[in-house]
Amino acid sequence: MKKIKITSYVLRTKWAIILAAIILLIVFGRTVNSPALTKTAIVVGIGVDFDESKREFTVTTQSVHMLSSAGESGSQRYETFTATGRTISSALDDISQKMGLIVSLAHCEVLFLSQSALKEDHLQIIYPLNSMYALREQAIIVTGSKSPRDMLAMRVGTTTSSPYFLQTAIVNNEGTDGLIKTSAKDLLARSLSRSEATAIPYIVPVEMQDQPIDQQGEIKDNFEFDLSRVLVFDHDSAKVLEGELSEILSIYLSETTYGSLNYTSEEGSFEFRILKKDVKTTAKGRKVEAKLKLSVDLLDVQFISDDDILSGADSLIKKAAKELGAELTARMKKLHEISLECGIDFLGLQAKAYQSVGRSLEKDCLATLTFLPEVTLEVKEAA
């Protein structure tokens, strides 16, 4: 009779092992408390405010509830909850209790931070949200003239939910008229760099002049979000930039750029659409050079003396593009002046100089750095 070795017998019967593992996992799965989707609140936007006098965080979440019954198409309801706590997590736990659901930020794309919250350690704000509540690093950071709670609760004309509106508006129009996209990852990368400063959209809500109407009549209290401003800040100070300055800053800092640029002179008013941008920032010692090359297409011309149909090949357009480039360069220089005035290195000059000079570069050396921007425009034809 052949001697049976139990170990080798067990090893050969792989199916027995697989079966045992399956049984174990099935039994184990019944005894382990795993979070179900029906017990989870799908948060689409979160706001964090900080009360400096009480040292407390006020956290607001907006979650979406899908309402549907058999045979009917679903509709959604947005619910906003607010809670206060010594930490962001304790406030979120309170919200979880109020909702009776587990808070998950896995689908949250927008994080509102008040200016007081921005003065706190950014890593300590983002890290628990990211690691414990699954907030994506791609979530967009915004701030505004009102508190995060008010901003989240506002009804926006086209999409009702303000986080949804911001998510689509910023992603679709980044770089347009000063619209800048700064994700949670970018905020941390910049604020932990030598520059310790960054820029995020500064939203100003304005009540809609013409409220939308339905069959019952006018739907009141709808707002429009003005997204053309940018807040530049570090841990100590902040400044709101608007108009042409926020436009060139968003082109300089954004990953992708859409939108158009206007140039108005005595010869007419020219609108160029941005097709492509190429930003190269290099540092040689303490001298930082920024070269922005914009490929643009002629979009519209008004108030010209002739009734010609103009194209990018015409000298008038080339001249306008060159002059616009010079104007944009001047705006970049203006940004540098503002940066020096406020002591906020939102152009990231110290971070760039650090790459060249190395660890011997002293901290807070913004005033010792030279900035040489150059913007050029090339008129091309779009398909």
Added chain:
Amino acid sequence: MKNVKIQRGLYKNLPSGTVYNSQAAFIIFALGMAFKLSAAPGVISESYGSGTLWVFMFMAVVELAVTAFAFAFARMRGDDLMRCTGSRLYKACCALMSVWLILKGTFYFCYCVSYLAHELFGGVEPSLLYLMFLFPALYLGVKGSRSIARTCEILAPIFMALIVFNLIFFDTNNDIGRNLPVFSLPPSEFFKGLPRFGLWIGDALPFAFLRIKNKRLPYISGGIAITLTITLVTVALGVAAYGESLKMVSDLTIHMAGFNQLSMEIGRMEWTNLFAAVSASILSLSFIYFGAIAACDRALGTRLPAIILFPLAVCVIVAAVPSSQSVAKFSTEAMGYALSALAVFIPSSLLLLALRRRKTFKGLYACLDDEYVPYEVPYPEPPDSIADNIMRGYQERAKETFKTLDNGSLQAEENN
């Protein structure tokens, strides 16, 4: 068992303890992906910030040397030579290596559980993660090199495709210049801290106990080159994208997949690299476990102590230490220096010993061939002809012509 010839002298079933060079290359890739690309960049970034890539480059040089030692030892049949000549020093080295690999495996185990528990399975019992890793890793490790090699051969190309796919479509705001300057710390501090990360050196050492059968192409050198390239490119991109905030990234490969530009169209893509990271971790843990068992076998003549010690160490840590993160952290403090020293000492000693033996036993070394089996079977069993059905028919005929005695033996009947 019939050994099917596939092509050009390659067989489907290799002898135990032998792997093809292509399989070795895939194991190297799985090892690199599971250990070096997961939490290591984040852990190293905590100390080195933007200098993380340069730490990885220095580590790659050391790892390359250590791997070269291990493969040189394997290529020259160092294991067979040392075993047939019965070296005590070799046994001591193997005992040390077994302990080192058990330690390394335990730390890696906690490290894998730590980053996955921390990062991905919020709300899931950590014990479920322990089970998920422990059972398959133990099974494959005990089964041996062939099972690990075959599994890697199937899965590693998928891991590679997924990582390359996510790298191709990687799209986020980044600045490659964030990898500068080279020395974010003074050079003395920079080099003083490097050996703390010894946990990530010497993953390929178990290859010392394997025989490598060559296919046509230089798979091993290609595998090492591809693994190092992908590792360094990923770390460079990680620093470019995250800068100093890389320290908050628990698993770089999984986070990188989140920046796949296709995720705008088809949803979150983290699962692609999650699948690869979990599978590669299990395969790599099993390979380390296999190395510990093989080393124990060479040192003590039995595999059992290592088979028991590794799961025991894991279970003790699960029971005694409240957090796997604290174990992973412990491995990068003072223990890291010890792990580094052993990672360099063991393969270099093995190679030196084997070179010396080769010189001393030239004739014997020349006799070592593919069929050589250096170890004795501990409990030799005589062939059982009845069980093997070789004696079919003979037994019945024997009963007719022989009589069975009381002690069970047969005696020929006397012819009347």
